[in-house]
Amino acid sequence: MRETVTIKIEEPQYSVVTGMTFSQVDAWFGHTRRDLKMDLIYPEDSGKLYPCIVWICGGAWVQMDKSAHLAYLAGLARQGFVVASVEYRTSNEGPYPMQLIDIKSGIRYLRAHSERFRIDPEHFGVMGESAGGYLTAMAALANDPAFDVGSYTEYSSKVQAACPWYPPTDVSGFPYESPQAAATSPESLMLGMNVMLQKEEALKACPVSFVTKDAPPFMILHGIDDQTVPFEQGEILHDKLEEAGCDVKLIAIEGADHADKQFFQKETWQRIADFFHEKLG
16 A cells, blocks of 8 residues: 655754753862763754753752653653753752852853754743752842853853742741751752751842842742642742742642652643743744
8 A cells, every 4th residue: 555645844853962061060179070961952943043941950959860851841842942951060069059050051052052053042941840940040030140150151141931840949948857957958968058057148049039020930830739848939939029020920739749740741831831932932
């Protein structure tokens, strides 16, 4: 049996680049250098430019895997985005603001190579989960030039929309049984201080401390039953942004714990795509 068909071309072909180096950083106590890498999904389309969404993996700032959610990120890309998953150094390699510096380096790299990867340099979104949600909020809110370190500093690291999932937003308010317990917490290890004993200093490194009326649009996703990052953490950031007159929406997911399956359903990802289409064009 033979069948001849005519197939209408309605969308571009998408390509995936894995393990692409975007920065080199100090390693092994400053004696060596290592590559920071990203995975990138982009359209082979010479006819137009696409908004870019930067994904930031979670893992308590202790572990991260930029490729863990490529299946979902590919689906998002095929809705009309360039999607990049960016590596950052974990807390055993150094404290804040090292992790934020790495994310901003990735954003600048993408802007510098926007023509090659069909990116619209004026329309960047950022999204991440848990520790990556914290970095998402910080990347969107913390625009001090001191965080732009390394290559391509002639390019901006600002983003135009943010979608943090279950983000720690005020670690100074986390409930700890004792200062000893707080000392070994992921938050203390990342910030390089005991967040229970140094609450004022810890607060200075939290997203809620960087909210201004100029913040980009936010959509915050948080499970109401989150046992790792309390739901109130999402509420705090939402309320702070709303008080400043910013464009913000909190999606409270019933019955969802931390990183629960509700976040990986088609309905959730369609909400995400709709948000970025609306805010990034």
